[in-house]
Amino acid sequence: MTLGQVLLLAFIAGFAYFSRRFMGDLFLERAIVLGPLTGLVLGDLATGLAVGAALELIFIGAADVGGSVPPNLPIGSVLGTAFAITAGLSPEQAMVVAVPAALLGAFGELIAKAVSTVFVTAAERYADRGSGRGVAAMVHLGNFVHFLCIAVPAFLGLQLGTTAVQHLSAAIEGPLQNGLMVAGAVLPALGFALLLNTLSTKMLMPFFFIGFLLAAYTSFGVLGVAALGFMIAAVWIFQKGGVQLVHRGDGDQAEAATYSRRDQRRLFWRSFAVQSAFSFDRMQAMGFTWALLPFLRRLYPDRERFGAALRRHLVFFNSHAWLPGPILALVSDLEAQHAAITAPAAAEARTATAAASDAPSATVTATAVEPAPTRTDTTDDLAGLDAEERAEREHNSVQTIQGVKGSLMGPLAGIGDAAFHGTLRPLFSGISASLALQGNVLAPLVFLIPVNVVHVVIRWVSLSYGFRLGRRLFERIDQTAIKRLMEGASIAGLMGVGALVGTWLSIDTPLQYTQGESVVSLQDMLDQVMPKIIPLGITLLAFWGIRRRVNAMLVLLVLAVVGFGLGALGVLHTGG
Incomplete structure (x- = not known):
């Protein structure tokens, strides 16, 4: 990489994170966007699509809810993709680099949020003097610090880490290489488990298995299963009463x-x-x-x-x-x-x-x-x-x-987190990741355009109704309609997650044993029971851990270590 490319990629990482702060959380920082963009900068869009999709699936369930600090996708996406291109890594191997980079990148966000407390205190002093310009200056300065706390680590990682990754890649072969491949391939199970934890209830969980079985036994693919999920969700919603979220009443124009x-x-x-x-x-x-x-x-x-x-x-x-x-x-x-x-x-x-x-x-x-x-x-x-x-x-x-x-603020946050971070965004990022893994260059737009159309419409409509109805807005909201809409969205999301597990979590076993004069493949026997049973089992184990309140980062570490060990021993490998 040239110095110009490094500077540009560092700026892209910082700006993507800055967009969450100042531009309404447009999801520009998702891996499905930044992976292909990094590939374009470095002249290898195909690798950018593959690495971006793989990392998106790993962190498909991660969201910045409340004061939480999830793994930093701008740093992980840009560094993982850049190292994959410059060092010739496979997408699975790139994950072993990208995931730690994303985890370490979270410290940049921690620093930015800590430093911003100083700007809040300064803004209060300006407020005491009635200085709106002073308050605005502190807002912009705080945003600039947030930008720097991602752009600077991204620059240092790209500038200092490329040679080390190239040497490491050249030294890894044989069982170690297979271990890294499997470790990278099993990590998306964490993302699917996090989504299941968000979307599933006892009543709706069967829709996950419906999506999985359709993907495992048919050629529907993720997009086909997702489309079917939307139709089933629509039938579910309208059979239960429709989606009129706000009751009409007299005087709606009064305010x-x-x-x-x-x-x-x-x-x-x-x-x-x-x-x-x-x-x-x-x-x-x-x-x-x-x-x-x-x-x-x-x-x-x-x-x-x-x-x-x-x-x-x-x-x-x-x-x-x-x-x-x-x-x-x-x-x-x-x-x-x-x-x-x-x-x-x-x-x-x-x-x-x-x-x-x-x-x-x-x-x-x-x-x-x-x-x-x-x-x-x-x-x-x-x-x-x-x-x-x-x-x-x-x-x-x-x-x-x-x-x-x-x-x-609490009730609105709960609605938004469940509807948008928990359902809308993961559903479209999963569809887009599926398209990206097939090499479709339009995959990032398939994610960004529909999600942000919903975003802008919801933002404007909710503000307009707030002005139109005032305090009556919350009297007019139909809570049962919101519940129906959330259930329908969860149905579509669960079917989409099931399809992703059945399509793109490609792990099988090469183990064989001799019975008489014939050699029996253990994978063939498992396929006769159910195709993709190993990916399903790994996902359900990760889901069980999340439901038992095991820290998500600990689940990720266990998946990576066990995957590496079983891959190095030849028990598992990445399959088709």
């Missing part, structure tokens, strides 16, 4: 007039950055505050109240990256009410109301902050309140804002 379309569009685009400067102590607080910043600036033109609003939102916040819209909409509505309550002109408005009934104070207040959203009903309610009652109203208003955030 829309309060906010301009410009307000909604600005919040929509800024909501993509909700994971900015992610830190261990406040998590998404910096990104959430940055999304609201222009809106708050217009609501609170004076420095003191603007600073208090910024400080109010720099407290802990964490929800699903695709679903901040309803919370942003509700908080915006509550902040508009709070702005009316705390407006400096409120006391004068009450006096004006009593003195001249033909000149309503609401009109004066509504035009005080041009063209900010208005809450004239709240301003009217303030007439006649004394200072103590008004102070209590202000305190209750702040408590309500924080209460809405705290009560909604």
Whole structure:
């Protein structure tokens, strides 16, 4: 690799991770995307597709949920693919390099999240001074640190590790080579086990075996089984009542007039950055505050109240990256009410109301902050309140804002994690990995386009409904419809996972024994019982370990060590 290629690949790794922070978690950092992209840079797209697909299958069930730090796929994907191309490694051998690189790369993310706590503290100091620019600068600086904490290790690994991997590859042959091949081939069982743990219930688990049997006994393939899974899921959902998630009601447009379309569009685009400067102590607080910043600036033109609003939102916040819209909409509505309550002109408005009934104070207040959203009903309610009652109203208003955030972020995170990280993304990444292993150059687009179409639509619709219905949104949500939709998605996902196990987990045994004058293959005997029974058994053992709450990294280590040992001894090998 040339220095230019190393720099470019390091930038790609850092930018892919940065996109999770500032661009809405577009899944650009997945191995199915970065493997082929690395192959393009190094002039070997075929190897990039194969290595990217193999690594995607290993970590297909890994997700950055809450404050967890999963293996770093940008570093693992770029280094694994680059070493496979420059050292002539097979995809299975590349996994033995890529997986440790991904695990070690997680320390870069740990450092970034730790350092970002410093920027949160600095942002609070800027908020105390009412400096929105200072808060924004800390957000961008935190994102830059996140970028560097991945790009720099990727650069060092590529620059220093290529020669060592080439020498190691040249020295490995015979039983050691077969051991490494088997170790790399069994690792995807962990990804499948993690998905099973997320998707399966006692009622739905048979759909995994249906998908596996279809793939093992027929030529359906992963794509065919996935398509059948979608159809079965659709029948299941509509037989149980359909997918109307929000009940219709009178007055659904009542809240829309309060906010301009410009307000909604600005919040929509800024909501993509909700994971900015992610830190261990406040998590998404910096990104959430940055999304609201222009809106708050217009609501609170004076420095003191603007600073208090910024400080109010720099407290802990964490929800699903695709679903901040309803919370942003509700908080915006509550902040508009709070702005009316705390407006400096409120006391004068009450006096004006009593003195001249033909000149309503609401009109004066509504035009005080041009063209900010208005809450004239709240301003009217303030007439006649004394200072103590008004102070209590202000305190209750702040408590309500924080209460809405705290009560909604958990449920929305649960819905998003299960629907998108647990079902949508793994299903399409599995389909795309299957296509990539066949050499289909469109595989990354098959993953990225449909997933992000759903992403953008969900982000906009959830924000729009939040503005349209306000607090009524959560009264109108049909919980049973959500449950039906989740069950249907799980059905399609389980069938897809079963098909992946039956198609791409290629491990068999070369063992034979002599019976009389004939030589009997143990694999032929197993195939008569059930094709692909060894991959199925390995996956179910890994699933059993995950269900028994064994740490996923320990399961990965056991798979790698046992796979290497059985491969080196000639008990297992990678088959077709």
